[in-house]
Amino acid sequence: MKRQQSFSGKLAVHGGVPVRKTPVPSFPHGTSEIGEREIRAVVKVLRRKTIFRFLNQPEVSESARLEAAYRKYTGCKHALAIGSGGTTALVSALVGLGVGAGDEVILPGYTYIATAAACIVVNAVPVICEVDHSLTMDPRDLEKKITRHTRAIIPVHMRGTPCRMRKILAVARRHKLKVLEDVAQANGGSYRGAKLGALGDAGAFSFQHYKIITSGEGGMVITNDKTVYQRACLAHDSAMVFWSRGENWLRPFAGENYRMCELRAALGLVQFGRLDWILNRCRAVKRRIVEGIGDLPHIRLQDVPDPDGDCGISLVFYLPDSKRAQTFSEALKREGVPNGTMFNQGIPDRHIYCHWEYVMNKWSRDRLGLPWNRAIYKGNVRYSRDMCPNTLHWLGRAIALHLHQRLTVRDADDIVRAIRKVAVA
Ligand SMILES: Cc1ncc(COP(=O)(O)O)c(C=O)c1O
DSSP: OOOOOOOOSOOGGGTOOOSOOSOOOOSOTTGGGOOHHHHHHHHHHHHHTOOBGGGSOTTTOHHHHHHHHHHHHHOOSEEEEESSOHHHHHHHHHHHTTOOTTOEEEEESBSOHHHHHHHHHTTOEEEEEOBOTTSSBOHHHHHHTOOTTEEEEOOBOGGGOOOOHHHHHHHHHHHTOEEEEEOTTOTTOEETTEETTSSSSEEEEEOBTTSSSOOBSOEEEEESOHHHHHHHHHHHBTTHHHHSOSOOOOOOOOOOBOBOBHHHHHHHHHHHTTHHHHHHHHHHHHHHHHHHHTTOTTOEEOOOSOTTTOOOOEEEEEOSSHHHHHHHHHHHHHTTOOOEESSSSSSOOTTBGGGOHHHHTTOOSSTTOTTSOTTTOOSOOOOOTTSOHHHHHHHHHEEEEEOOTTOOHHHHHHHHHHHHHHHHO
């Protein structure tokens, strides 16, 4: 695209004509593509009347086919479909990795509260580290947060942005820590050619309504390690060995029920067929917008550790301070471009650590006060709302736009024009 001329009309917020008068397609990605193919696939399972995966042969089971699709796509040896979501995919993977009571797990201060919740559910203590201007885990702060109780690290590929995996994996190797990638928001993304989720010891996906593709609720655990896989299987079904067909299994332990249902898997399989198409469209739109605004002096684009592997589902840029970010965001909205600031006085966004009440206050669900009970946990984690100032600094200056696969070239150019108009005003 030729560099856009700056549009210097009167801002809509001051009574001028908005750049965009009709709505631009937005959120959610997979859900908005649900069509006849999804309907037919789900109805087919209903007609077959075998909605429970283990009553089907693997070649007929939708859940088994979804797992096979993820094994092939990510190159991982094992995949386990989860029916209830990304949170329980994380829980199963943490159990798979042997993380439990007394352990610390380091995660970034910018992720959905579910990442921390999953640690607490397995009785491990979440330790919060900074994100940098990629809005993903800062590897330097990660290393500072390691103690002798640390067992695992959860890098989170937020908003489809791949984390700084090379540095994170190097830290993990140095300290002999397990790495569980939270890929809930970055299904299909990659880092230096490897699919996200396949770089660490395990990866956990979400197929919830708002994710890149959906099965309504659901998720996936992937790993190359058979023991991690089998432990995750045991965690996801209280009687897993009952269903396992004659393979050599670990000694069982109690699990819960996070099994995938065939209806969800059928929906997920059709959606999986749309994944690369969605990502390619989003990436093309993002490239066009980034190219169109890259020269603007007062805005700084989010640093993306591997732009080729970025999912392209979101555009984030920073203003010099939070006041200017808020003014900019409002003016951009009035130009007809939906966007939002990320950390402000408005809704307590549960993607930002200071709004994780039950973590900040160590509110436990049991009488013993797990996972922070001092008889079991020998560390000394402390939480406070201002404990990650860099995270709040970057989020406080940031403006985010969702990018949808149905945005046209004209939509992308309108977004560029609107951003340029506000930036030069
Ligand atoms: C980064 C991240 N991790 C985990 C989850 C949890 O996924 P689910 O809602 O499917 O349990 C989400 C969902 O919003 C998420 O965004």
